[in-house]
Amino acid sequence: MKLPQGKIRFASVFLFMLLAANFLMAQAVKQHVDNPGQTAMDPVPDDITHSHRGNPNQALPAVPGPIGQAVSTGHGINYHNGPVMKGTPNVYVIWYGNWNGTGSNTAATRSAIEHFLGTIGGSALELVNSTYGDTTGNVTGNVRFGGSTIVSSSTNLTDTSLRTTVNNAISSGALPRDSNGVYFVLSSSNINETSGFCTQYCGFHTHASLGGTDVKYSFVGNVDRCPSGCESQTTGPNSPVSGQGGIDGMANVISHELEEAISDPDLNAWFDSSGQENADKCNFNFGTTSTCTSTSICSAAGKAAAAKFNQSFGGNDYLLQQNWRNSGAGACAQHL
Template identity: 30%
Template sequence: MKARVFPAIAALLVLAACSTPDSPTSPAPSDPSYSQNPNDEIQNDPKVHVHLARGHARPGGGGAKLLQYHGGAIMTSTAVQAIFWGQAWSSSSFVGDKITGLATFYGKVGGSNYMKTNTEYTGTNGTVGSGVAYGGSTTDNSAAPTGSPKVSDILAEVCKVIAKPESNGYYPVYVDTPRGHAGYCAWHSYGTCGGTPVQIAFFFNLDDDFGCDPESPSSTGHSQGLAALANVSGHELSEAVTDPRNGGWWDASGAENADKCAWTYGGLVSFGGTSWKIQGNWSNQAYANKSGYDGAGCISG
């Protein structure tokens, strides 16, 4: 979900942050039911797209029907390298459960029917691809930020850890810090490392966080914490490939494809011999045919 900001202020912020033509300011959602914290820097940053927690998100992403194209690039292929940041990531319960589990998730999701839910969307550089190349993960056992880190914090970590960033790189950063009172589970954004454009994402530690998990994680055989991370990881990955740098696809209220199907499910998603419970993604084509699992435009592969 894109930040609610006054258009004039948003335009100045985006111009100052990035002057590339594929980074227009997103529209300011007008739905008063959107759970926006006016004091939260992340939720008010026009370069950040937050995944609101259950109970904070607007049903259907805010009510606007179709996703609209905004003149920029999408991701035709995606290279993923995960970063696990924080001292707890050295513990066996984190390594053997979440690091291993997310390696399976990212290593198998490429080319899956789930990723193909994004491939109807195009940009200046072609069509969204379902391919995902997982390059493994890096663990940084230094202390992760407490509370809600800024985009600059996460971008700096990516640039520090990733020796050779790629322009089609997507770098999800998982910290060991619980969500606390933040109204969101994760977010994605973008920046540059040494002149190379990169796509980044941020995730809290979601152990025992029932505002971000799929409510029945045991149905997949995964731990609650891993199921929660996979659930929101699919959401952020799908939004990053269809709207990597603010020039892709969102609707008139500012909702991206996964926002419009937040906290709705079309059954288990299976790929590579594993099953996951992941929120669906919006399809304009499915909406036109009323063929989504919600009777409208949400599909999950």
């Protein structure tokens, strides 16, 4: 959702900032948020902001020794010494809300998203992430879907209850405790995340020390809650019926957060001088697209709507934003 531009925000921030500077900083550090129109709101994930987290269990990872030649820089995004996720990160899903409901809040959507997560590893788009590394190695571009659990609830989420939801899923044994995992909390469209879903962001990723493990997690809501803000098309290549773009809209936001969580898991590795992580630099930038036709993989509704797509893997077409390729001059790219 496009945010109000310019003067109103500037004036209010200016008048407010002296009294509220500490509060605003504390609010800004919690997560890395994403929205088509909120570039200016992106927090800068730097060491100073981390210190405001106030969590004694959340010490910054030790800065590795002298940066070796393994970390390639100078491609339009900067390295800040933190780790990336290597090997084959496991992706877990917590289905929050009512996913046995109507519209796109269905078992079919759950199945489609889990299939998406099970096949995005090694795809052309995900391999763009292999241009990011730390002093011990590079991201591989591989991803594995590690499982899911359902949390039925009608209660809106807050940033605090989101973290609690992740912690409960792990501590109960519903999902494994995995420092090389990314846990997605995906909420049904009746659920709000009160820190700004649909008004400030479409999703975000962050991390926390839970039970002594550095747990990376992300919130992505069913964007059918706010298609005008968080969907690029209301009928996508996987829409079950016309006007239900939730599957495709969520896949787009999930891929954004997944790429960032892997390349900047602790918010101290890869982002540019504006605080933008790799996927932020290509937010809702899709590059060259194709149109669903009768010979495409797209769903019948997607074909009827002439939906756009730019990636094909796992037996599906998807419209996924590009990612910043960290090589050469750097560029938003659909592939290496």
